Amino acid sequence: MLNVVSTTAAYRLLADVSAGLERETAWVDEYEAAHPSIFAAYYSGFGDLASRAPGSMRRGRRGSGEPSCT
Numbered sequence: 001m002l003n004v005v006s007t008t009a010a011y012r013l014l015a016d017v018s019a020g021l022e023r024e025t026a027w028v029d030e031y032e033a034a035h036p037s038i039f040a041a042y043y044s045g046f047g048d049l050a051s052r053a054p055g056s057m058r059r060g061r062r063g064s065g066e067p068s069c070t
Helices: 008-016 021-034 036-045 054-058
Strands: none
Touching (some): 008 021, 021 036
16 A cells, blocks of 8 residues: 655745755755655665755765665
8 A cells, every 4th residue: 555655744844944054954954854764765766865965964974875864
């Protein structure tokens, strides 16, 4: 059976984050982290980990080959 997961609530929280690097970092550290299975599937077939937010690189995640799943 298909499992439908909504990411809307986590996505809407990004509206409260300032634009720029802070938002890009929140995308990885908050939004992707809230839905690790969804982003694992995305990055395994479509996403490019090299294009992730610079803030995630400071935490040693960029280029690891794995999506952020904290």
